[in-house]
Amino acid sequence: MPARTVYLIKRIETEITFAMNKVLTKYDVTLAQFIILNFVNDNPTDFSSAQLSRRFKMTPQSMNETVTTLQKKEMLVKNIDVENKRILRIGLTEKGIQVLGFCNIAINILEENLFGNIPTDELATFRKVIGNVLETTRKV
DSSP states (O other): OOOOHHHHHHHHHHHHHHHHHHHHGGGTOOHHHHHHHHHHHHOSSOEEHHHHHHHTTOOHHHHHHHHHHHHHTTSEEEEEOSSOTTOEEEEEOHHHHHHHHHHHHHHHHHHHHHHTTSOHHHHHHHHHHHHHHHHHHHHO
């Protein structure tokens, strides 16, 4: 019997996670921190820790630890919400933007090494399939 699809997905996730952590270590950033920096950068509306924890299916405590670590590294800043003073909104600092830029260059190189030999049309199909599976998992 051929390997199950979910097994293959888990294997590739494990290998890619290892490779990403390896290249991000150079910038003193973990994969979770990189994902948060990217998300905050890509979304102009500031998010709270609670919103981020729901978005990434992390416990609020784990997300708070990640955000606090990024604050200590001076990559994120929390600002009081204008409409609700009990909510702290998260944004990138100049250092966070700079470090994220370096990390993205490193991840671009990693992606090129991993997927560079796959024809563009096949890679586009692969990305579409992954997107479809992700959408399905969010509904389950």
